[in-house]
Amino acid sequence: MEDMEVHIILAGVIEPNLTKYKAATPAEMVKKMLLPGEIIDISRAIERLSGYRTDTIEEIKKK
Template sequence: MEEKQMDLVSLLLRPELPNVQKELPTARYRVKRLSELLDTDVVFTLKGLPYGKVQKLRESMSDDVSVQILLQGCVEPNLKDPVLKEHYGGATPAETVKAMLLPGEIEDLSRAVERLCGYRKLTIEEVKNA
């Protein structure tokens, strides 16, 4: 058993395994409603968040957690851009997001960020002894 554990440790030390704190996954998502309204693809680039940031957001924000996760995980467009704030009349980036996106869009984009963090998807499987 100890030999198997050492083999597993050796595997986990291999250089091809990324340090997830340094190499968080990213993905692009098309917002259907905005794309249809503007007759062009409106694509948000989202990035996973490190563990500590997700936990801090979950603990500190009882309201608007989805908005805050989206604000932290959105790479493009810059949702904190003053031009967006001015256009949508939001006093804060969170208010700007709420004025620009529908609640379901905010939730879907926030969940996409969470999936990039490993939440909301099955990341493990049970190993049965043969």
């Protein structure tokens, strides 16, 4: 699951350009820069801003 969240961050972050930093892969750079909880929080924020998870959040609020 963590790798999916890392890739969401890579797709959603424009600045700074995470591919220019010296790491084996851009995904490894994200893992070095952020704590696991930060990765989850940022990926969820990107999903919400992109229009995903809104139905799920509203459904949970109703229950």
